[in-house]
Structures are given as structure tokens and as C-alpha cells.
Amino acid sequence: MRGLLVLLMTWVLPGVLFAEVCTTQSQMTAAQRSDLAGAAAQFAGMVQRDDVPALQSAAIPELTQSFAAVQTLVGETAAKLSGASLTVDEVFLLDGTSLKRAADGSAPDAQFFCTLNQTAAETDFLIPSLPPGTYSFALVTSSGHSPLRLALLLRQEQGRWLLAGLYPRPLLAAGHDGLWYWTTARTFAGQKQPWNAWLYYVQAEQLLRPANFVQSTHYDKLQAEQVAVAPPAITDGVTPETPLVVKAADGSEFHFTSLAVDDSLGKEKIDVLVHLKTDSVADRAAAQKRNVAAIRALVAAYPELKQAFHGVWVFADAAGQSPYPTELAMTDLP
Numbered sequence: 001m002r003g004l005l006v007l008l009m010t011w012v013l014p015g016v017l018f019a020e021v022c023t024t025q026s027q028m029t030a031a032q033r034s035d036l037a038g039a040a041a042q043f044a045g046m047v048q049r050d051d052v053p054a055l056q057s058a059a060i061p062e063l064t065q066s067f068a069a070v071q072t073l074v075g076e077t078a079a080k081l082s083g084a085s086l087t088v089d090e091v092f093l094l095d096g097t098s099l100k101r102a103a104d105g106s107a108p109d110a111q112f113f114c115t116l117n118q119t120a121a122e123t124d125f126l127i128p129s130l131p132p133g134t135y136s137f138a139l140v141t142s143s144g145h146s147p148l149r150l151a152l153l154l155r156q157e158q159g160r161w162l163l164a165g166l167y168p169r170p171l172l173a174a175g176h177d178g179l180w181y182w183t184t185a186r187t188f189a190g191q192k193q194p195w196n197a198w199l200y201y202v203q204a205e206q207l208l209r210p211a212n213f214v215q216s217t218h219y220d221k222l223q224a225e226q227v228a229v230a231p232p233a234i235t236d237g238v239t240p241e242t243p244l245v246v247k248a249a250d251g252s253e254f255h256f257t258s259l260a261v262d263d264s265l266g267k268e269k270i271d272v273l274v275h276l277k278t279d280s281v282a283d284r285a286a287a288q289k290r291n292v293a294a295i296r297a298l299v300a301a302y303p304e305l306k307q308a309f310h311g312v313w314v315f316a317d318a319a320g321q322s323p324y325p326t327e328l329a330m331t332d333l334p
Contacts, residue, residue, distance in 0.1 A: 021095035022114035036091040039161040040138030044086045044150050050078035059163040060155050077168045084142035092137040099132040107131040124215045139210055147171040151210040167211040173263040174270045178207030182222060194231040196308040201226035203261045203270060248297035262313055269310040278316045281324035287316050291326035299333055306330045
């Protein structure tokens with residue numbers, strides 16, 4: 001249930017006026033490709049071996065200052081890579097040496113537009129607060145029944161590549177890849193099942209997009225399709241400020257502040273994952289009862305969810321208290 005750890009900020013900030021220089025692997029010399037692929041393979045191997053000391057000694061200062069979070073992420077990822085073969089699939093060279101720090105010393109926002117094979121297709125990197133320097137972005141995939149994609153951001157210092165960011169993501173959810181979820185989302189849209197379609201688009205993007213700061217013409221298309229099919233109740237998004245409000249048969253209301261998907265149980269279908277705003281979860285029995293009632297109300301309001309999902313996770317959130325989770329399978333609902 002852990003959310004993605006992002007080692008650099010991954011939301012796009014305004015004010016980026018000029019694009020830096022991006023070199024795709026097809027534009028590189030053989031020596032450049034070999035250098036970047038070798039560095040990516042080296043760091044991926046460290047992750048696979050759970051070699052935290054080696055990673056920490058080869059990380060940029062911004063990461064070494066708070067390496068505990070990285071250590072946790074590496075440990076979780078290493079367990080999933082045990083015995084797998086690793087392949088470097090793609091590398092990019094990102095020249096940010098012309099970036100200028102602000103007068104207060106803060107790092108600028110950066111964007112890199114990477115045209116693929118002299119076509120209209122692009123892969124773009126939109127990275128805020130990026131210190132000036134030469135960077136590499138690499139994608140490494142693992143073999144096995146539960147393959148992962150490791151996205152690595154590296155920075156070159158004195159001729160040596162250092163770890164600047166690590167972004168592991170699964171390539172499958174409930175046994176299916178991102179393209180399958182994208183295609184199935186379109187099928188649900190054609191069947192007038194907007195909730196199933198919208199959530200399957202969410203899953204597709206999570207599997208296909210290697211990191212939150214990476215954008216491309218393909219992701220743009222996926223996101224446009226998702227926006228077009230979004231149910232009216234969530235066209236403004238689902239946030240604490242704009243919650244999804246669902247009424248139960250008895251008139252009680254449930255305010256859901258996020259709507260996502262989850263594959264942590266490893267079932268034959270993915271789960272719906274929502275967060276529920278509450279005043280308190282101190283009384284665990286009451287919190288459990290409220291969570292179950294919220295799940296029942298959500299599925300009763302949108303019964304199409306029964307077809308596409310294994311179940312629903314609800315995390316009840318109250319200020320100053322740890323979230324209280326409840327999972328209920330669709331087969332346990334009336």
C-alpha cells in the first residue's frame with residue numbers, strides 16, 4: 001500500500017521558459033550508449049543486491065542527506081528482483097549544464113524535449129528544482145513472473161555517474177500489462193461503464209509511465225482519453241477540496257478524498273482504493289463499521305465496479321491519527 005517514493009519533486013511547476021538539450025540513444029555514439037548503459041546496469045545491480053552502502057557512497061549529496069527513505073525503497077525493491085535478469089532498455093542524455101541557479105541559490109526548473117527517431121513522437125522530462133549538471137535517465141527491466149521497471153536518474157560529477165533518483169514500478173497488475181488496461185479501458189468506455197474505464201486508465205498509466213516527471217505523446221493520448229470518459233462526478237478531480245460524495249440508502253454521506261487502484265493483494269483482479277474523510281478513527285470498531293458502510297455505499301452507487309475489480313480498500317483518514325484501512329471483496333457484498 002506504500003505510495004511511490006519520488007526522490008526528486010515530480011510535479012510540474014510554472015515558469016519554465018527554455019528547454020535544455022536531450023540526446024536519445026539513437027542519436028548517441030556507441031561509446032556514449034555503452035557508458036550510460038553500463039552505469040545504469042551497475043546501479044540496478046546494486047539495487048538488486050540490496051547494496052545500500054555502495055548506493056549511498058555513489059549518490060548525489062541531495063540524496064545522501066536523507067538516505068533512510070532510499071534504503072527502505074531499495075530493500076523493498078531488492079526483494080522483488082531476487083533471481084531476476086536485468087536488461088537496460090533505454091537511455092537518455094540530459095544536458096542541463098546551462099541551467100542557472102536563482103539569486104537565492106535555489107535550483108531552477110528544467111524541461112527536456114526528446115524527439116524520437118526524427119518523428120513527431122516525443123518523450124519529455126519536466127523536472128522542477130534541478131541543479132545544473134549533466135544527467136542521464138535510464139530504464140532497466142527485470143525478468144520473471146512479477147517484472148519491474150527501474151527508472152534511474154543519474155548525474156555526472158567529475159566524470160563519474162552518481163545516483164540522483166530511483167523510481168521502481170511494476171510492469172504488471174493482476175497479471176496484465178499497461179497496454180491491456182488501456183485497451184480494456186476503451187472497451188469499458190464503449191460499454192458505457194465510465195467508472196471502470198476511468199480507473200483502468202489510471203492503472204494503465206501507472207504501469208506505462210516510468211516516473212511522474214516523464215511525459216510523452218503516448219501518455220498525452222492516454223490522459224486525453226481518460227479525461228473524455230471521466231464520470232461527471234469526478235470531472236474536477238477527487239481531492240480533499242473536491243471530494244466524491246456518496247449517499248447511502250439510509251441517507252448518510254461518505255466523502256471520498258481520493259480514488260485510485262491497488263494490486264497489493266495479488267488477486268485475479270485489481271482493487272479500487274479510496275480514502276475516506278472522517279472525524280476520528282480512535283474507536284476501531286466504529287471505524288471498521290463505517291469503512292464497511294462506505295464500501296457498500298460506493299459499490300451500490302456504482303455497481304459496474306463489481307465486474308472489473310476484486311474488491312475495495314478504504315482508508316479512513318482523521319487529522320492527527322493514523323489511517324484505518326479496511327478491504328472488502330466484491331463477493332462479500334450483496
